[in-house]
Amino acid sequence: MSALLLETRQLDKHYGGLHVTRSVSLQLHAGDRLALIGPNGAGKTTLVNQISGTVAPSAGSVWLAGEDVTRRSQAQRVRAGLARTFQITTLAPHLPVQRQIELALFEREGLTGRAWRSIDGYPVLASEAQALLRGLGLGEHAGWPTERLAYGEQRLVELALALALRPRVLLLDEPMAGVPQGEGTRLLAALAALPKELAVLIIEHDMDLVFRFAQRIVVLAEGAVLADGTPEAIRSDPRVRAAYLGQ
Amino acid sequence: MSTDSSAPRVAPAWRAPLVVIAIGSIAWWALPDQLGLLTRIAITALFVLSLDLVVGIAGLATLGHAALFGAGAYAAGLFALKASGEPLIGLAVGAGAGALLALASGAFLLRYHGFTFLMLTVAVAQIAASLAQKARDWTGGDDGLSGFTMGPLLGRFAFDLEGRTAALYAIAVLALGLYVARRVVDSPFGLAVRGIHESRARMAALGTPVLRRLLAMYTLAGALAGAAGALSAQTNAIVGLDSLSFALSAEALVMLILGGAGRLHGALIGAVVFTLLHHTAASINPYHWLFIIGAALMVVVLLPPQKAWDWLRSRLGTKA
């Protein structure tokens, strides 16, 4: 039985009268590929925000590798091995791509407190950043400000940043969102090539991708877990069809 | 080392300060009766440089930066009055006072963003100014703090009436400040702060302790602003309430945006251009100066020189 890396226990969130997360309990083990799906407004991103620490839950707890991280800041959870990407690209638009990756590496190595040596004085990390970019087919664009990249390439960089942190748990919030038709192949290849031991939770609307990628699917509707099982089980579950097509 | 020709590289930190020393020395030698103006320009440039660290690098628009300048000025003045006229120690005292005020106020201020943060910086600075006016036993109130004399610089170079020592002193401190700022901005810490400026959410998701980094940068800026204030106190032998004024904060911000925020040298250019313009035009008629600067500011926004700078920079091959 592979290690339990991420767990939420009865996670609950209200915004005033609005109940956005209802008692959600999930488990993620090393090597898992879990897809989180559900109709719009089901509260998927809010759930991920509570796991990553951007939003504090009203009740319930979040556990990373057996430790209660509910009270911990986002930065602390990252250091504990949790990484995420965002639905809308949040790259620093004017920083060159290589610098963006180097930032992730500096952060991982705990070097962003160093204020004297030039950023060009870390050749090992620079090589790692360049290798990462070459692996994504972005080697020539190392000096480009991120806003100059095609949107699909920016999403790739988002993913690369999260992976550069060498996380144990990865949260992907709609990685394919907004990516034009032709640009998706490299992103799909990158998703297929994710490290085996990594526990991945992915929010996606693209059902092809979901059924190809996921080994387990959780359906969220109106903030609560509607179904949790293998792709085949979910596909044939009448409640799931009702949730998407009904109301 | 990287063999990838498309990789970004930063320019060595000593280049810009060397240019400052070169231009400053030439000006010092060539214009012996404009040394007061030269000193003033150097001090203003250091102040606007410190503002660039907060506004241009960290992305925090502030209208209360004069509080840090004034803190340094009064601290250095009081030190010279009560303790010792040794200029370099006084300079350190001023920088320390600026840093301390920045640390204390930043710990509170940096929890806020945008317009709220901006208005709170105004409040902090105005409160400081009111306190300075009230505490006339220490600050001299409306009359200002005076009556202190500076000892010779490095034990040898006395502050002469023509201002020759003062001008070189100010230029040297400016060059040093620029060197420090350049190194810090081009370090992993500086890169992280720039990342926070452009995408706070991204940096938090990378595990950066955002507040701590911003506070550190704000404190450094406070040290440089305090140093500028100390220079002002020492070279003018007087400290007035205007060193804490809203007008000073606003003027510095205007100079920074004029020269271009976020590149450090833009701060210096803005300071030089604005001060020279002011000096030449104000002697005619203070209101006519406002015509000129008002029109200039509007033109600069409508036809930004930034495009020219970007073109120039890409030609010179310096990509950060």
Added chain:
Amino acid sequence: MQLLANVLIDGLAYGMVLFIIAVGLSVTLGLMRFVNLAHGAFAMIGGYAAALLTREAQWSFWIAVPVAVAATAALGAVLEALVLRHLYRRTELEQVLFTIGLSFFLIALTNALAGPQVQLIVLPPLLAQSVDLGFRTLPAQRLLVIAAGLVVAAAAAWTVTRTRFGIWLRAAVDHPDTAATLGIPIRTVQCASFAAGAALAGLGGVLGAELMPLEPYYALKYLVLVLVVVAVGGMGSLPGSLLAAVSLGIVETASKYLASDWGGLFFFLAMALLLAWRPNGLLKR
């Protein structure tokens, strides 16, 4: 007790002036997200127009003031339509720079046209007298200011909640992206609200001429106070601005009466505390 009444009345009047001027800035900031640091200039222009009309042209106060306000509105509309609307997409710092430049220019222009001395508005005999309210006698002008503030607040509330324009305005503030697709004439809303804000600023300049003397530097001198009201009240929140303006007006007046050697300390201390407590505005969470 007498002192308390004085402080409350004068503070209320002062607060009303700040409120009337702040309305325009609050709406512009909340609606167009446009940092207009030239807003103080509208108050100045309105005041100057009224002063010149009553003194030089010898018009009646009751005619001069509406004309001055209308002229300020027209100026605001023209400025918005020709120049300022192109800056909505620029960064905040650029907007700051431009509007400060505009203020400088208008200050210089005002001095060139009317000289540096303080401009006085000739009050009609009705307003120059005192009114006996029983517990206190007040200059009638103060009563007018307080009444005007209440009228503006009521009119603004009515416009926002009961008219079609008000619905458009609220939609444009709360949901800028969808408002255009819903068929709301965004440009009209923007230009009209800017002009209305300028008009109100002009009115505030007239009413506040005693407390805030009209001279060329007026455009920038009192801008900070108005910005404070907008910040504490919350951008785009008119009830918030009213509450903020009155509270801070009373604090400032009390401080002037009781602790004048502390300068503006209590005003800014109160402002910092209120803003720290409610960063998005007094009435917003």
